[in-house]
Amino acid sequence: MTSHTVTRHDVTFGSGGDTCAAWLFLPDGVENPPVVILGHGLGATREMRLDAFAERFAQAGIAALAFTYRHFGDSTGRPRQLLSIKRQLADWDAAIAHVKTRPDIDNTRVAVWGSSFGGGHAVIVAARHPELLAAIAQCPFTDGLASARALGPKGTMRVLPAVAADILSHVRGKAPVLLTLAGAPGEKALMTAPDALPGYLALVPEGGTFVNEVAARVAPTITWHRPGKAAKDVQMPILFCICDHDSVTPPDETIAYALTAPKNEIKRYDAGHFDIYLGEPFEAVVADQTEFLTRHLKA
Template identity: 25%
Template sequence: MLRTLTLAAATAVALASTAAAAPRIEGVTFASQGEQIVGDLYLPEDIDPAKPRPALVVTGAWMTVKEQMPARYAREMADRGFVALTFDFRGWGESGGARRQYEDPSAKIADIEAAVAYLATRPETDKGRIGGLGICASSGYMVTAAAKNAAIKSVALVAPWLHDADVVEQTYGGKDGVAQLEAVGDAAEAAHRSTGKQAFLPAASLTDERAIMFKVPYYTEPGRGMIPAWRNEADPAFWRGWLAFDAIQAAPRLRQPFLMVHSEAAAIPQGAHKFYARLTSSKQELWLDNVSQFDFYDRAAPVKAASDAVAAHFRTTLGDAGLGNAGEVGQ
């Protein structure tokens, strides 16, 4: 049944946080397609390995590392009783991969599936109760992984960036704008193939117009996204693959219970509406008023509202995070 929730309604129905103490964070490693992934496992303060809990893979925006918005939401989920795993995708942060700072949808989808498989091996985790929480661009990767991987039992998205060819043209300046970006990417890819070297552009900048994200907040602000763990560079050869990636095609194939938290003031809401309309699974949506894309990443009020709604969704679909094996839930 479709339910559109207002912020007031979400506040009324969301369950309270279950843990006051900070979660324990354990550094972990696992493999994806033969390369090492480095992650952080957030464990609730009252975790008992003898009583496995629901667990979540938490992924963030494009070109980011685990210490940015994924860490914020993983901590929020652990505070609410869930085991939560963040990680650096291959080519980013501390993880392996020869090609660095390269946004590769297919590789990131594979990494999400590897993270789910790793979570299933943990003694703290009930392998039948694993969910996926995607934020911004990784929302498209998360739903694509979930559409083909039944090990992901429930899905929630926060500020999802979900595009197809039509939304791409609306977002990037029509056919001509898309063609210009593809040309930039193709030139970088041709140079890489001929020299074996990558040429990088700033990922974000307030002054350099070559930046992939020009004049944006969060990434250009110390104490927010501009952190030592984040390398502010991107390989522009990614453009063609990113622009061709279709996240919306996953909607009719998704069978898991689904929640989306977004705002009309955030990024490409038209893509989120289009995706939601094509879902055939159990679905809910929460639209917050006047919340920017970047405020969803780390501002207290939007993060709390989103986290409360996400936790309520996962408790309903994966079972109570404070109980052991809750039996058959989810799909």
């Protein structure tokens, strides 16, 4: 397979009156390449290893747009650290609309790629956009109740006071009450699996920053969010990359949902939720994803 040199461009696109910051990776010397849009997981930004995947896809001749959701990173949106499922899905719609206007890519050959919480988004977006040619859901969040069980009843009880305080703050028009996103076991946080905090920190580039907080009001919306139910409505080929030792998005539920997608392809990895971004697990998954995208986007 030809390996292209890659040029990264800083781009932005509008969403709901705000601006999403993004990187567009273009394969040098390829006219009208297909494009894959990449979105990250819970509270993460594109700097946290989305560039690693995007660059590999671009080396294979596939343009890649990696973006950061509103309210996070260098995208705009107030208040900061607000995780709204509805707004993040609107950001995906805006990203798709943006690539359809670009003259430097083939806007008839578009795919989406989401990881973790973004993997759940990718399933919903693929179901809503039948014009897409392919979708990838990596260690996807598919069932909030299953993830809540992974947190456990004690962990759930720890976050409830912050949730109540933030909802009251929102009603009063005050600044959000923030909740730790990833914490050590036993701490008050949305994720407390042993690999959650070190897993997030391992994705932060040297000299980079990661704001390990979200507005607490999101917790109940996550619990009742079941993006896996949309898999049955995804009409294009969709690749599910599932980690067998996933402590955040339990693999059994994900596999059950994946099997309902009419054109599903399932790959499993001997890895944990955060292992997939680095080292040998990364090399394995990015090779599978590149092959999948090349095949279905006719790169």
